[in-house]
Amino acid sequence: MMSKKTPKMTDSLDLGKVFGQSIRRLSPKDLARNPVMMVVGVGTLVTFLLGLTHLAQGEPAGLDFAICAILLFTVLFANGAESVAEARGKAQAGALRATRKDLKARKLDGDQHKEVAATDLRRGDRVLVKPNELIPADGEIVTGAATINESAVTGESAPVLREARTDNSGVSAGTKVLSDEIVVEVTVDPGNSLLDRMIALVEGAKRQKTPSELALSVLLAAMTLVFLIVVVTLVPFGGFVGATPSYSVLVALLVCLIPTTIGGLLPAIGIAGMDRAMRANVIAKSGKAVEVAGSIDTLLLDKTGTITLGDRKATAFETVQGVAPGTLRDAALLTSLADPTPEGKSVVALARDKGSDVEAAEGTEFIEFSANIRMSGVDLPDGRILRKGATDAIRKFVTENGGNYPQETDRLVDRVAKNGATPLVVAEGNRVLGVIALSDVIKSGIKERFAKLREMGVKTVMITGDNPVTAAAIAAEAGVDDFIAEATPEQKLDIIRKEQAEGRMVAMMGDGTNDAPALAQADLGLAMNSGTQAAREAGNMVDLDSDPGKLLQVVEIGKQLLITRGSLTTFSLANDVAKYFAILPALFVTSLPALDALNILNLANPMSAVLAATIFNALIIPVLIPFALKGVQFKPASATQLLRRNLLIFGLGGLLLPFAAIKALDLMLTVVI
Known part of the structure; x- marks a missing residue:
């Protein structure tokens, strides 16, 4: 370890x-x-x-x-x-070898399974792993979700969640399943696993x-x-x-x-x-990767998790004219009581801090967030309907219920966005109550680190899916040299190629399958260990801690x-x-x-x-x-x-x-x- x-x-x-x-x-x-x-x-x-x-x-x-x-x-x-x-x-290799030694696997064959040595597994095989068992080979979870202890690889004792069909589906040989059964599809042949590469390196x-x-x-x-x-x-x-x-x-x-x-x-x-x-818990697939890190000219960084902490936090309630602050505060709290996300919990915490003491009455029906309707909320026993969500989603909801969407709401939304926060609009039936500001918290010391990179001649570019106004505000606060708003995976690849065509060395990080082309194209591709196997194979470095901010340390x-x-x-x-x-x-x-x-x-x-x-x-x-x-x-x-x-x-x-x-x-x- x-x-x-x-x-x-x-x-x-x-x-x-x-x-x-x-x-x-x-x-x-x-x-x-x-x-x-x-x-x-x-x-x-x-x-x-x-x-x-x-x-x-x-x-x-x-x-x-x-x-x-x-x-x-x-x-x-x-x-x-x-x-x-x-x-x-x-x-260090002795402990790593001990982790790999005597690993066994339940290899699936249809509905049946048989126990085999981990060294007999090949790419494409599927294995069943139960709680308190070690994962026998690198692979992707194809069925189920589980908390996994990765301390044998990363040195961190805190368990992590890995789930099928997400960007956090990759698992490594020698890590331990703590809860639930999962089916893992092996993605490497013997001798090519992350653990094998670590030992060799x-x-x-x-x-x-x-x-x-x-x-x-x-x-x-x-x-x-x-x-x-x-x-x-x-x-x-x-x-x-x-x-x-x-x-x-x-x-x-x-x-x-x-x-x-x-x-x-x-x-x-x-x-x-x-x-x-x-x-630093970074696996370099070759000495060249470490050397290239020292020659980087352009650094592409995702905003979430790299520049910001990753979890947005409610920081303010902005009411429209004629609405009492307490009305917006209580409505925001009720719409977030059943919201398990960090953002939802932060709305509840902010409302409580501002004096709200309302509770959900018996018979309250909670409406979970859906990507289709892009809003969530509650239907109260007294007939009130409360919703919070994206600007366009709430606009549609209010107008369909016979209300008017005030222009003042757009001004509030723009003001929140210009301050670098994400706006969520709150409505009661056909009436807009106001806006919740969800702020991305900039990581402590990140601006100073960017300043150091600038001294070394490294250009930093923030990539985000946020709108240009929000992206500009966060970029200014973080101190990056440039930013790309509303970016797509294809745009990432185009940016890398453009920089390289101008003679610059480019580094980037990623964890999803859609990041694989850009990771492979970049001169230095840092893949997250928690990400997909495709991302880990495409990059020439793997961060065992899955900390996006590690890219700065690698440079x-x-x-x-x-x-x-x-x-x-x-x-x-x-x-x-x-x-x-x-x-x-x-x-x-x-x-x-x-x-x-x-x-x-x-x-x-x-x-x-x-x-x-x-x-x-x-x-x-x-x-x-x-x-x-x-x-x-x-x-x-x-x-x-x-x-x-x-x-x-x-x-x-x-x-x-x-x-x-x-x-x-x-x-x-x-x-x-």
């Missing part, structure tokens, strides 16, 4: 297993996946062989073996970074390099090749000036000049990005991934400058005394200079592992501001830190050597 609390890096971390995994990654097959570390690995072998050769010839081999040991630790530290990142996910087994990670890997490989050529040319140059350098020292120079720091940390950064998404996680990678790359490249000033003078200072001018660190001797630089090169990787796993602190800013911050902190810091560290190591080595 995943916890909402983010564990510390050492939680559930077996250091022995991490070390063992780092050793196993020394195999040529694993090293070949990372060209930079492969060069370090080859260098380790070369210096070891050079040491053995010098020993056989009776020559000193201490420097050879010292460099060999340091390079070995460099590779182990780099492997350890990736192993630690994966180990954190594997600690947290273990890092199926993590593939993202496009920018591949591009950076190619750049690092090219830089490594360039420095390899440069170092090889130093051999004939040394012979020309009469100072052929030690091959072990040349290997040390090569390893110090190539971008070993970012080369060693790059896999860990990618895995940690997916891990951060996982800890921040993606931004942090890109910022972390850029920051550590800048730091790594800046490191090379200091190591250049440490090793290069040590190579040729004997034959070319003028090179001593480059010895700005005033290092004691060539041997200590080489060892100090190489030791620093190895130690900086484990020092930066916490940064790679936790991520560089995220602060909303423009691309220019981020570049300036990177250069100032990680560029200048990466340039100055090695000078101080190498000098300190040199002083310690002079005592030992």
